[in-house]
Each structure stands twice: as C-alpha cells, then as structure tokens.
Amino acid sequence: MFAEASRHLRRLVPYDAAVWRVTDPETGMMAAPIRAENLDEHGCAVYWETELFTENVNLFRDLARAAVPVAGLREATGDLPARSGLYHSFMKPRGLQDELRAVLRVGGRPHGHISLFRAHGRPAFGPVENRLVESLVTPLARKLRSFAGMSPQPLPDSPHGPGLLLFDASGALLSANDDARAHLADLPEGPAVVAGAGLRVPAWVQATALKARAVSQGRDRGHARVRVRTRRGHWLVCHASCLRESDGRLGPSAVVVEPAKTSEIVPLVVDAFELTEREAEVTRCIARGLPTGRIAEQLHLSPHTVRDYIKSIFEKVGVSSRGELVGRLFTEYYAPLAERGTLRTHD
Template sequence: MTSAAATTRSATTRSAVAVGRAELLSRSARATDALSLFAEASSHLRRLLPYDASVWRVTDPVTGMMTAPVRAENLDESGCAVYWESELFTDNVNLFRDLVRAPVPVAGLRAATGGLPSRSTLHQTFLRPRGLDDELRAVLRVGDRPQGHISLFRAQGRAAFDAGDIKLIASLLTPLARRLRSFAEPAPHPLPDASHGPGLLLFGAQGQLLSVNDDAGTYLENLPEGPAVPSPGGIRVPSWIQATAMKARAIAQERDRGQARARVRDRAGRWLVCHASCLRDADGGLGASAVVIEPAKTSEIVPLVVDAYELTDRETEVTQYLARGLATGEIAARLHLSPHTVRDHIKATFEKVGVSTRGELVGKLFTEYYAPHAERNTTRVRRD
C-alpha cells in the first residue's frame, strides 16, 4: 500500500470513528436512566472498539463506591467477589481509587504491566480463568467526582487495548458522566417513605452472606436490577452490596481507605444509603462485615441533587440560605458579597434548575425529602 493510500485509509477510519462517537453520544443523551444509557453506549462503542465482555457501573460521587444499577455483558455472576478481592486486598495496577485522580482516568492492564499481565492478581484470578487477557478500565467523572466505572475485556488471542482505544474512551468520559449525574435530579412528585426499618446483612471474610433480617430482604427485592450473587435460601445479593462489605473489611485491615458507603435509588425512586463496617470478635479479631440499608437522610441526598444541576459552590451556599428563608440582603451580609452579586447567583441557579421563584427552587431541591417526614409529624385539626 502506498503512503498516500495509507493516509487516505487512516483519514477514512478517523472519520468513521468521529461519526460513530457522535452517534453514541447523541443516543446516550436521550437515555432515560442509567441502564438504558449503558446499553446504548455499549452497543455503539462495541462497533468502534471491539471487546468481548464488559461491566458498566454507577458509583457514589462522594465515596467512589460502586452502587446500582450495574450492567454486565458476557460475564457470569461467579466472579464478583474474586474481582473485588483483587481490587481491595492485593497490590495491583490501575486501581479505581488511583484512576479517579489520574490526569487521564483510563488505563489498560496489558499496557500497564509492560505486556506481562500475569504479574497482576486480577489477571491470575479473574481474567485468565474466564478466557480473558486484557482489561481497559475507566472512571466516568465530572471534575473530581466519579459518576461511574467502565471495564472492557478482551479475550485471549486478541490484540491489547492501545493508545487509540484509550484516547477514544477518554473523549467519552465527561459527556457520559454528565448524563449519569443528571439522573440524580428529584422525582416529579414526593414519594412516601418506606414502611420498614433498617435492613441488616452480615458477610463473612470471603464475601459470603451469613445472615439477613426481614427488612433487608424487602429492600433487596426493590433494588434496581443488575448482577447478583446467589446465597443460601435463594437470596440474591447485588454485587455492589457484596463489594461494600468487602470494602469495609479492607478498610479495617488497612488495605484500603475511604468509606464503605454508597447511596442508591430503589425501583420506586426512593433514595437509600448502604453503609458497612467490619465487626470485631470478643478477642479483638475481625469478625463479620455488617451492611445496613436504610432510607437516606436529606443531608446525604441534597448534595447529589445540587451536583446534578451543576450548581457552583457559591450557588449552593446561596440556595441553602434561600431554603432557610433569608432575604437577599441577609445572604449578602453572611457571604460578604454585594446584594447585586447574590441576585446574579440566584438568577443563574433559577436557570440551571428550571424555576422562576424562590419557592419553586426550594420545593424542587428539597421538598421530595422533607415533605414525607414533615407530613408524618404533622397533626391536622379542623375547627368549626
């Protein structure tokens, strides 16, 4: 092939990739939820960048923990614990906690190990037994906040993910992360609180479910679909809950840092918080990991909603004062700003949230979470 022909072919390839990328982002922008976003993105991405299996995950933007929903393609459910054990308890490459802070949060396993992936415990325990030979993983993030993870896998015999693959994935991360983040916006109507108490699950050292209370069973039935781990008694535990339990153990062993805590919406749209800690036996040794699922407090959810509307720190401060009923002059005095500047922040916030009055703003950001609690604690009387 002549150099001119090679140049023409390369230009044609780049053009096809650009068209495919634009179509992927266009279809993803119309997705109505995280799972449909993942399905659209994966369907189009596979044509641009071939792979044999994948996992698409939502993450808690504050803690970076995997949460729901999760979409797994061409992978069975037997390897979830193995995957996260490698991530949390071994010295490995391309850890998600490191990628989230990297200038380019995308990396290939074979490239990172100098073409010797067997140096990685992930390759030894997870990839090779499943006929896989490389993983390209990426963090979907906006600024420094992770909104999701992607893991793409290639089978043995295929070429390794290369610099071109990394460049393509890197160009998709922020638009997809912004779309994921938008799903944290409030539901159109306030939702009633769940009628049951906290759910409790206990996990052993290898991530196996030991026991569960009835309330936890109810929560599990109403969580979004996704990969789950079969347990005795027919209970299917979502892989992200098992990973939360394993994270708690890793923190207790000082193998990891951060919080074993994640927020998730159930199928009805209610926000829940899932948090875990590692218990200690009477002799001081590490015991089971306890995972608690319960309704999320307003203070935990409002930051996610505010982030979904892309409010700046200053706009968030102004909004919080508006929610407390402060006038423009009072807000200006507290923030050491001019009243004109405060009005500019209020105007910008109105435009982002899509409201025109202070009452609408506070209602849209806060009412979904305050209303059920306030109603439950209100006594209504009629007097003639």
C-alpha cells in the first residue's frame, strides 16, 4: 500500500526521499512495516533521538492532536530550517532542505506517519501541497486500520517465549536472547541497524528503547509500548523500560518482545471493521454469550434496536451468525495456540 501510494503521490507532490510508517494507534509510536525511500539505514537512531530528546518543531505527537496534522519544516520555521535540531543532525548531512510531515489519523487515533523530504536547491513544500497531503490523511489511515481485520496464517508448532534485548544510552544493542532473535526474524522487512553477529534490529525496536529512556529522563510522556504484526499476521507486543544502576543512575534500556494477549488485539480488530462504540458494546455482550433480551437490559435498549445493531455488525464483519462473529473477532487469531494444547482422539 505504501509503495502504491508513494508512486501516485510523487507525481503530484515531488520529493527526493520519504519514509512511510505504521504506528500503534494507542501510543502513536512507530511500528512495522516501514518503507524508506532513498535514505540509508544508519540515520534511524539519529532521527528518533532528535525527535525524542532535542527537537521542538512539528513533533509527531503534537501533529497527532493538531487541527491540521500536516506541516512543513521550512514553513514552520519561517524558511529558516537551521532552527531545527533535526535539520542539523539528520537532514543537512544527507543534503536535505525541507521535510513535510503528516500523521495518518482517523477517529482521532494515529495509524501512520509520512515524512517527505526535498533536497537542497528545491523549493519548500507549499500550502497547496500541504492541503493535498492533508486530503489523503483519513483515507490512508482507514486503509491501515483495516489491515488489523486480516486473518493470520497458522502458527508454527514451536512458539517462542518473550524476547529480551538490552540497549545502551545511544540506542546501540548490547545483547539479545534467542527468543528475541526468533521474533525479529518473523517481522516485516524495513529499515534496521545491523548489530553483532549480523542481527538486524528494526528501527521501531530501537525507537522503543529510546522512547523508554526519554520517559525516564522526563523528556517525554506515555508508555514505550507498541503492537506489531508479523509477516504471518500474528501480533507481538513490544514494551521497554529504562533500568537503573545500584547507585540510581540510568542504565541500559530493556526491550521485551512477546506474543500479544487477546485483550490487547481485540480493540484493533474491532476498530478495523469500523464498529461504532455502541456496536462494540453489543459485540462484547455477544462474546459473553448473552441473548438479545439480556443485551437490551444491560445496555438500556429495546430488543428491536439490539437486533438492528447485530445486523449492522454482521454486515460490517462479513459474518452471518453469532458464532461466526465470535470466531472472527476473538478466536481466529489465537485458535492455533489452543490447538497445540489439545489432544484429539477418534474411536
């Protein structure tokens, strides 16, 4: 989707380099996959270190809440990009003069980021181009949101446990256990840093470690937590925290990557089918096995209204029964885990 969108957008808004990112809609943090165009992989840590520790122009977390979630660097700085830390540390060394940022959001939640760059000697991104990119924010976010509803492929017979990675203050990998290596091998390709023994550390993993350090230093808020989908359609959760030495000084950042719980993924799947808040409430009641009358009582609705909601839910999810609905939203993504603990016999 990113490749196709970029191909069309470049004809209308010319740019020399770009990064397209998926984000976790709950935390707004970069996830996977990521598409980088005409940029080397060595700048990811520099980019996010600047974003988290020094930058104060067009921050993604601010754009996510802004009335217009699109902004150009030269426009925001009065055509003085040198006022930006990102310009000095990331853009200028790569011959880039302007960045147009956009947060892809729908329903007030960010599902992705776009960074478009222009090289030295090129004109700044203008108001017309900003409005054109703004018009794409919601359609692209809706499409990204819809991918959470895709069914996964079967899991292998030997699932892996929690993976652990340790990063130093600069974001360099110190160590990783075997489970972490196995999880990373199943993730979509994208910008990464090659660590020891040829291990490729995805940019979003490194950014999660930097986020944890920024929170510990009081430079950022929130949680260093992100949900990521593997190539086979299953979900992992990545969360990080900054350790402290015995004397209280900040130590390395610990990043844990592990299979996501059903409760962490169901909100994404429900959102993917564009269920309203009331439809989501009815769906949760159905998952608990409540009949129409009980649902009506609990939600203070008439049975006729509940039936209308159920009909609408079936149409959106593409099912024809309550059993199918529960299977699609709550069981389908984790059934293989239960299957491995089941011994089937036939007389």
